[in-house]
Amino acid sequence: MDPMQxxxxxxxxxxxxxxxxxxxxxxxxxNAQGQTPLSAARKPNLDRLAREGCCGRFDPVGPGITPxxxxxxxxxxxxxxxxxxxxxxxxxxxxxxxxxxxxxxxARFNFCTLDAQGHIVDRRAGRIPTEENRRLVAKLxxxxxxxxxxxxxxxxxxxxxxxxxxxxxxxxxxxxDPQKTGVRPLPVRALVxxxxxxxxxxxxFVSQAQRILxxxxxxxxxxxxxxxxxxxxxxxxxRFRLRPLCVATYPMYxxxxxxxxxxxxxxxxxxADIPRVLTRHVEGHDFAFVHVKYTDKAGEDxxxxxxxxxxxxxxxxxxxxxxxRFDVVVVTADHSTPVALASHSWHPVPALLWAPGRVFxxxxxxxxxxxxxxxxxxxxxxxxxxxxxxxCAGKLAKFGA
Amino acid sequence: MDPMQxxxxxxxxxxxxxxxxxxxxxxxxxNAQGQTPLSAARKPNLDRLAREGCCGRFDPVGPGITPxxxxxxxxxxxxxxxxxxxxxxxxxxxxxxxxxxxxxxxARFNFCTLDAQGHIVDRRAGRIPTEENRRLVAKLxxxxxxxxxxxxxxxxxxxxxxxxxxxxxxxxxxxxDPQKTGVRPLPVRALVxxxxxxxxxxxxFVSQAQRILxxxxxxxxxxxxxxxxxxxxxxxxxRFRLRPLCVATYPMYxxxxxxxxxxxxxxxxxxADIPRVLTRHVEGHDFAFVHVKYTDKAGEDxxxxxxxxxxxxxxxxxxxxxxxRFDVVVVTADHSTPVALASHSWHPVPALLWAPGRVFxxxxxxxxxxxxxxxxxxxxxxxxxxxxxxxCAGKLAKFGA
Numbered sequence: 001m002d003p004m005q006x007x008x009x010x011x012x013x014x015x016x017x018x019x020x021x022x023x024x025x026x027x028x029x030x031n032a033q034g035q036t037p038l039s040a041a042r043k044p045n046l047d048r049l050a051r052e053g054c055c056g057r058f059d060p061v062g063p064g065i066t067p068x069x070x071x072x073x074x075x076x077x078x079x080x081x082x083x084x085x086x087x088x089x090x091x092x093x094x095x096x097x098x099x100x101x102x103x104x105x106x107a108r109f110n111f112c113t114l115d116a117q118g119h120i121v122d123r124r125a126g127r128i129p130t131e132e133n134r135r136l137v138a139k140l141x142x143x144x145x146x147x148x149x150x151x152x153x154x155x156x157x158x159x160x161x162x163x164x165x166x167x168x169x170x171x172x173x174x175x176x177d178p179q180k181t182g183v184r185p186l187p188v189r190a191l192v193x194x195x196x197x198x199x200x201x202x203x204x205f206v207s208q209a210q211r212i213l214x215x216x217x218x219x220x221x222x223x224x225x226x227x228x229x230x231x232x233x234x235x236x237x238x239r240f241r242l243r244p245l246c247v248a249t250y251p252m253y254x255x256x257x258x259x260x261x262x263x264x265x266x267x268x269x270x271x272a273d274i275p276r277v278l279t280r281h282v283e284g285h286d287f288a289f290v291h292v293k294y295t296d297k298a299g300e301d302x303x304x305x306x307x308x309x310x311x312x313x314x315x316x317x318x319x320x321x322x323x324x325r326f327d328v329v330v331v332t333a334d335h336s337t338p339v340a341l342a343s344h345s346w347h348p349v350p351a352l353l354w355a356p357g358r359v360f361x362x363x364x365x366x367x368x369x370x371x372x373x374x375x376x377x378x379x380x381x382x383x384x385x386x387x388x389x390x391x392c393a394g395k396l397a398k399f400g401a
Numbered sequence: 402m403d404p405m406q407x408x409x410x411x412x413x414x415x416x417x418x419x420x421x422x423x424x425x426x427x428x429x430x431x432n433a434q435g436q437t438p439l440s441a442a443r444k445p446n447l448d449r450l451a452r453e454g455c456c457g458r459f460d461p462v463g464p465g466i467t468p469x470x471x472x473x474x475x476x477x478x479x480x481x482x483x484x485x486x487x488x489x490x491x492x493x494x495x496x497x498x499x500x501x502x503x504x505x506x507x508a509r510f511n512f513c514t515l516d517a518q519g520h521i522v523d524r525r526a527g528r529i530p531t532e533e534n535r536r537l538v539a540k541l542x543x544x545x546x547x548x549x550x551x552x553x554x555x556x557x558x559x560x561x562x563x564x565x566x567x568x569x570x571x572x573x574x575x576x577x578d579p580q581k582t583g584v585r586p587l588p589v590r591a592l593v594x595x596x597x598x599x600x601x602x603x604x605x606f607v608s609q610a611q612r613i614l615x616x617x618x619x620x621x622x623x624x625x626x627x628x629x630x631x632x633x634x635x636x637x638x639x640r641f642r643l644r645p646l647c648v649a650t651y652p653m654y655x656x657x658x659x660x661x662x663x664x665x666x667x668x669x670x671x672x673a674d675i676p677r678v679l680t681r682h683v684e685g686h687d688f689a690f691v692h693v694k695y696t697d698k699a700g701e702d703x704x705x706x707x708x709x710x711x712x713x714x715x716x717x718x719x720x721x722x723x724x725x726r727f728d729v730v731v732v733t734a735d736h737s738t739p740v741a742l743a744s745h746s747w748h749p750v751p752a753l754l755w756a757p758g759r760v761f762x763x764x765x766x767x768x769x770x771x772x773x774x775x776x777x778x779x780x781x782x783x784x785x786x787x788x789x790x791x792x793c794a795g796k797l798a799k800f801g802a
Contacts, residue, residue: 029761061800062404063781064788065411068801081801082402088802226802340758344799346792347761370777373763379779 025296027336056377072334087228235261426697426738457778488629636662
């Protein structure tokens, strides 16, 4: 049995408060000099937390598995990401605050450029401006389908979301995005017999959309992918008796937080605005998830110095963050994004857990991937990090007599 | 959910190539001087791989569990050995290249020496020569049973294999080997009602065999054990989209490799012949399993110096092995065979994972059990080592959006 089921059973509400600071994609691998952006950064505050607390490394999904942002965050929130899968369509919909309902079928779409033969020339339609996207989405909203409601929403640039609402819909529809150029978009196809009617409706939508977009110079076609419906995820309130708060700038992470029942407040305007938003909203919450995107962006760009600089800036802000009283502080990542790979990776994420007088204070004196190897937390599945934090916060009752 | 299910789903075929070098029973425990055969060996090439790569320790089945060769190798190949059990009879049959079919019931037998009262004097019949075994097996092939085909096969020395083929057979038959001398062989007994008919057939075989062997000076009786049928094991091709090659001298390991779908090629004639066989057959494969038996033999004999010498000889051969291009190299064991115990043990096996630019290069600078404690891989179930290798080889797609 997964020990997280015992964690659920033993969870109790208390006044103690946990900060979960997630530096997206923070984990890295050493360069030729043996350094990572985290190890090379000047970060006296993070190092102090590591010194006073304990450290370890965590696998978001499992050894060798590179997680997307969805699985990485579910694990951070105490869920087994292999059990709760969230499709791209749902992630995009919740990420733009679309009020997705149970049974809705959502898909992510890209505007794309088609040539005269209907072959894909550019899968992202030259990354049209978001304003241009809004103009086209307004036209696509004219499409009507029999027996279902159709929602077409702008995400950003060439990206958008299609949602169908009605009885008996199925999300088991194959992508129409062939993931390459020089070929036609794939036909809409049901993956299971129950999805035949939904597939027929989506095919009608695509065909009408195609007529509307014909003649557009850039966004002359649509590619759909990631059809999915809202998964049934028990909330963090139900599972862990927490009153969780989300402070995040980017829509996807706000959407993920909402999926597990967090209260999502105003997005901070950049790193420096995070302490203000946190301090303003933290009352009444005993768990605060703070998301910092910029470490991941720098990793994706393969930019060692910028990733290091984000760590340093975050470190400077840390005293302000901690001004809101926290009994337990966790600093970690949803996955690694090594500069050398310029993409998400499978390497376990470093983590520090700070909780004076409650935590096993190990001999780790700085926060880095290598230092975490010798940390008292060892190497564990990431969902167990929440269990350690809950325990340190006194939120888990003794199991058994 | 077991993360290996996610690994299966995300597996993708690529041209990159993995070497899995298994030094059977390599793991050991420190002697009074704090040394193991591995730590004491001069092995500059293995040390270089450990220095450039990362290290860790792996439990073949689970903490405290001493694995046989079957479970140890299944774990190396990415399978949960507790989920797929392989009986001794099946192992022996596939180990001699017997074309075992679904539904066949196979058992391992020993020739034994019985006294005039039918009591066992020697459970191994004085380890008769294999040629003598062949002569007796030819006589046993005269045995006929109603409604089933009977196959009697020589394994080596006193060891052989019995296979029954027919409809409705069951392998749930108890061993007739009492595992001690001075008593009679146990009667053939069904473990479940469905096996009654099979037990009756086996009893007929034993009784006829007994008549044939009566009067033989050494091999005057038969002891049967490990009745089993072929398990349904999905192949490594199906699970991980690999095209795996097996280079192994000993039948059992060749048989295990065949069970998971590996292409098994000519057996090397001793250690020094391995590079030739590997180089000759590796084309067209993206995964090569190389098995070295002699470390285990030395461990079983309690011979520290010989076990150390095998490591040193393997180390000298390593450059030749690596001459076939490999992107990822794993060196590890199927289980520990400590010299001090002179038998398989439950201690986790040391492992090194080498994959330039992809692996987390830790601070381990030599390949030894102790050094591996501080390695970046930590301590994990052995099946996850394949996941780490697949990831380093770029063979696992990102999981989730």
